[in-house]
Amino acid sequence: MPKHLTPTLAVSSQLTLEDVRKAADEGYRSIICNRPDGEETAQPNAKAIGAAATALGLQFTHIPVTSGKITDEDVTAMETALNAMNGPVLAYCRSGTRSAMLWALSATKERDPEQILEIGRLAGYDLGSIRNKLITRNSGRNGAVGKASVYDVVVIGGGAAGIATATSLLSRRADLKVAIVEPAEYHYYQPGWTLVGRGVFSAEQTKRRMADVLPRRATWIRMSSIGFLPDDNSIVLENGRRVQYDVLVVAPGLKLDWGAIPGLSETLGKNRVTSNYRYDLAPYTWELVQNLKQGRALFTQPPMPIKCAGAPQKAMYLSCDEWLRSGRLDDVKVEFHNAGAVLFGVPTYVPPLMGYVDRYGIDLRFESKLIAVDGPRRVATFERKRPDGQTSVAHESFDMLHVCPPQTAPDFVRESPLAAASGWVDVDQWTLQHARFANIFSLGDVCSAPNAKTAAAVRKQAPVVAVNVLDVLEGRAPSAGYDGYGSCPLTVEKGKVILAEFGYGGRLLPSFPQWVVNGAKPSRLSWILKERMLPPIYWKGMLKGHEWLAHPQPVEQVKMKAEAQP
Numbered sequence: 001m002p003k004h005l006t007p008t009l010a011v012s013s014q015l016t017l018e019d020v021r022k023a024a025d026e027g028y029r030s031i032i033c034n035r036p037d038g039e040e041t042a043q044p045n046a047k048a049i050g051a052a053a054t055a056l057g058l059q060f061t062h063i064p065v066t067s068g069k070i071t072d073e074d075v076t077a078m079e080t081a082l083n084a085m086n087g088p089v090l091a092y093c094r095s096g097t098r099s100a101m102l103w104a105l106s107a108t109k110e111r112d113p114e115q116i117l118e119i120g121r122l123a124g125y126d127l128g129s130i131r132n133k134l135i136t137r138n139s140g141r142n143g144a145v146g147k148a149s150v151y152d153v154v155v156i157g158g159g160a161a162g163i164a165t166a167t168s169l170l171s172r173r174a175d176l177k178v179a180i181v182e183p184a185e186y187h188y189y190q191p192g193w194t195l196v197g198r199g200v201f202s203a204e205q206t207k208r209r210m211a212d213v214l215p216r217r218a219t220w221i222r223m224s225s226i227g228f229l230p231d232d233n234s235i236v237l238e239n240g241r242r243v244q245y246d247v248l249v250v251a252p253g254l255k256l257d258w259g260a261i262p263g264l265s266e267t268l269g270k271n272r273v274t275s276n277y278r279y280d281l282a283p284y285t286w287e288l289v290q291n292l293k294q295g296r297a298l299f300t301q302p303p304m305p306i307k308c309a310g311a312p313q314k315a316m317y318l319s320c321d322e323w324l325r326s327g328r329l330d331d332v333k334v335e336f337h338n339a340g341a342v343l344f345g346v347p348t349y350v351p352p353l354m355g356y357v358d359r360y361g362i363d364l365r366f367e368s369k370l371i372a373v374d375g376p377r378r379v380a381t382f383e384r385k386r387p388d389g390q391t392s393v394a395h396e397s398f399d400m401l402h403v404c405p406p407q408t409a410p411d412f413v414r415e416s417p418l419a420a421a422s423g424w425v426d427v428d429q430w431t432l433q434h435a436r437f438a439n440i441f442s443l444g445d446v447c448s449a450p451n452a453k454t455a456a457a458v459r460k461q462a463p464v465v466a467v468n469v470l471d472v473l474e475g476r477a478p479s480a481g482y483d484g485y486g487s488c489p490l491t492v493e494k495g496k497v498i499l500a501e502f503g504y505g506g507r508l509l510p511s512f513p514q515w516v517v518n519g520a521k522p523s524r525l526s527w528i529l530k531e532r533m534l535p536p537i538y539w540k541g542m543l544k545g546h547e548w549l550a551h552p553q554p555v556e557q558v559k560m561k562a563e564a565q566p
Contacts, residue, residue: 003096003123008087011099011123015092016044017052023090024056030085032078034102035093036064059085065098070105070130072417079106100125108137113240132412136227136236151179153469154235154245155218156225158182158210160190160455160542161251161444164462167215167545169469178218179243181225181235187213188279189538191455194311194491197276197285198318200531206279213543225252228416230437247439247469250418250425254307254445254453257406264403267375273401276315277307288400289319294331295399298380300370301338302406307445307453309345310488310500312338312404313353319402320360321493334362335396337382339369346506348520349490349498356492356522368394370403409446424448429504430555431478432465439472441465450504452486459542460485463552481555483562485509489530497526504562511549 002010002023014035015023023031031053037045046062053060063077082089082103091099104116104127111119113134120127127134153169155162158180166178192206214220221243227236234244256277258265267273274285297319301312316336323329336357343357343364344350357364367385371393374381380401382394408414409423418434420426425442426435429449434440443461445453461482468478484504489497499519503509510519517525541548 002090003100003125005100005103005119005123009082009089009091009103011096011103011125012090012092013095014043015049015090017048020049020052020058021056024053024058028058028088028090030059030061030087030089032081032085032089032091032099033060033062033093034065034078034091034099036066039094061085063102065093065102067094067098070098070101075102075105078102082106097125101127101130104130105133105137108134113138132226132238133415135238135240136229139227139229139236139240139242149179149241150177150244151219151246152177152473153179153247153249154243155180155249155251156182156235157251157253157444157446158184158187158214158220159251159253159444160538161253161446161458161462162249163187163213163215164458164542164545165249165251165443165465165469166218167543168462168466168547170215170217171545172466172470174217178215179221179245180214180218181221181223181237181243182210182214183222183224183238185210189535191308191489191538192535193276193279193282194314194318195531196282197274197289197315198322198491198494199286199290200494203279203283205535208539213539215545224412226412228418230417230440233439245439247441247472248437249465249469250413250440250442250446251444252410252413252446255408255410256307257408260406261370261373261403263373263375264405267373268403271375271378272399273373273375273403275403275405276311277404285315285319285402289322292323292332292400293328296333296335296397297400297402298396298398299334299336299402300380301336301340301404302369303339304345305453306404306407308488309452310490312336312402313343314491315402316362317356317360317490317492318494319400320356320362324360325494329360334360335365336362337365337368337370337380339367341366344490344500346500346502346508348502348506348508349500352498352520352522353490353492373401373403413446418442420448422448429484430481430559431468432461432482433468433472433478441469449482449484451482451484452488452502454486454488455538455542456487456501457485460550462542463547463550467552479554480552481558483509483553483558487511489526489534491527491530492522495527496522496524497530498522499526499529507562 002012004010033046050060065074093099155166187208187210189206195201224238225235234242276282299316368382371383372381380396414423418425425447427442427447464480464482467480488500
């Protein structure tokens with residue numbers, strides 16, 4: 001049965017040929033199909049529905065929209081159709097939801113977002129998932145908000161990337177008017193959570209008040225950004241207010257998508273399910289490691305890209321080291337379920353890592369992806385790729401489960417005009433300038449550059465972005481280049497680290513001469529760097545605008561070096 005959103009528009013689930021006749025009898029004069037053909041086997045195609053409508057004297061148009069992927073072009077097409085077609089109009093898709101969303105997004109010129117949401121609710125459609133989009137589209141229209149605040153540079157994100165960039169900018173030009181948009185009360189040194197999971201650090205050592213780490217000369221806008229208006233050089237905050245910029249730096253980090261694995265969110269922190277990817281869970285990892293006397297310990301890694309690709313196995317090696325030292329490893333069966341096909345993406349470091357895999361007796365399960373968790377029963381479900389290319393499902397019991405969750409760009413980025421097809425902010429990998437908007441830059445976990453998503457990468461990226469932002473503010477092309485540097489201190493045992501340092505294409509980029517640190521060999525010195533030196537370098541160096549071993553180089557020089565070295 002059609003559900004009315006306005007006096008001249010109703011939406012419906014999939015129509016049949018008989019439904020088209022009923023619609024004509026009920027007085028509808030136009031039909032819009034918002035469903036792509038072929039979503040279901042028995043689904044009448046748009047051509048057949050259109051022919052039936054035309055035969056009855058109804059107007060018809062097909063605006064197919066993929067579920068969960070409504071674009072601005074789709075909304076414009078819907079708005080144009082509604083303005084051009086004779087009413088009343090009946091729009092349909094599989095359930096009516098996509099049609100309701102298209103109307104809602106096209107109605108922001110005349111209606112308040114909350115009013116639109118209420119209309120949807122009364123018709124039986126929960127449109128809450130597009131609330132931020134409604135506010136963004138409504139922002140600034142018809143006097144919805146006052147004059148936007150204006151800054152030389154707006155930085156979205158108070159994580160490592162956002163703060164390091166802001167401080168690097170202000171250290172170069174103290175007179176800049178910089179705003180940092182960040183809702184969180186605390187800032188975390190996330191690389192330290194691996195060591196929290198081994199009992200080396202306490203969780204509290206990785207935490208600071210946001211007010212204490214933000215640069216004092218920057219304005220802190222303590223709320224979330226929910227949308228971008230790049231043609232207007234502005235962003236939209238969660239309260240609907242706009243903030244205008246001359247240059248925008250996008251660095252909100254990524255989304256840990258715990259909800260993508262059924263049953264996982266409900267069991268985290270109990271039922272022996274943990275993860276070093278969360279501040280509150282890393283101590284539980286250490287608790288489980290200490291208490292496990294025997295049984296099966298499963299460690300997982302989702303499809304790439306993820307934050308610090310070595311972190312899932314670092315947790316595993318440190319756990320195995322504790323079980324080995326305490327004489328329990330022979331009684332613990334350890335499995336590493338990696339959705340990928342290799343242990344580590346840079347071949348140089350695979351042999352030394354395999355040495356530890358053999359030492360600890362780890363059972364490697366490649367192309368094995370966690371797809372569900374039953375915490376109370378302690379059963380993890382994996383989808384595995386077979387040699388013939390087909391997939392199978394396996395249910396594995398566990399006595400400890402360490403999960404690395406799937407990871408994506410934040411929703412407000414992924415659904416924005418700044419996103420590449422991958423969902424990450426679309427940037428040039430050398431300058432980190434946006435591919436389409438010259439006054440927008442992005443760095444850190446959210447950008448599309450094909451580098452490792454690590455804090456070490458941010459340390460090199462932030463000065464590059466700072467120089468290039470100033471270039472754009474002064475009317476020049478970006479001059480600084482980023483070589484893809486990233487570092488992953490692989491904690492293979494307590495007291496030893498394999499220091500993986502590499503750039504684009506897996507090119508090795510060691511910071512120290514080989515006679516000081518051979519990154520491909522387990523090293524006590526690299527452990528000291530990880531445990532004692534990197535935290536103060538982070539808090540007192542990178543976040544304060546100091547660019548030790550990270551001074552930006554000219555982009556052409558960076559490209560030449562990358563091309564010259566295999």
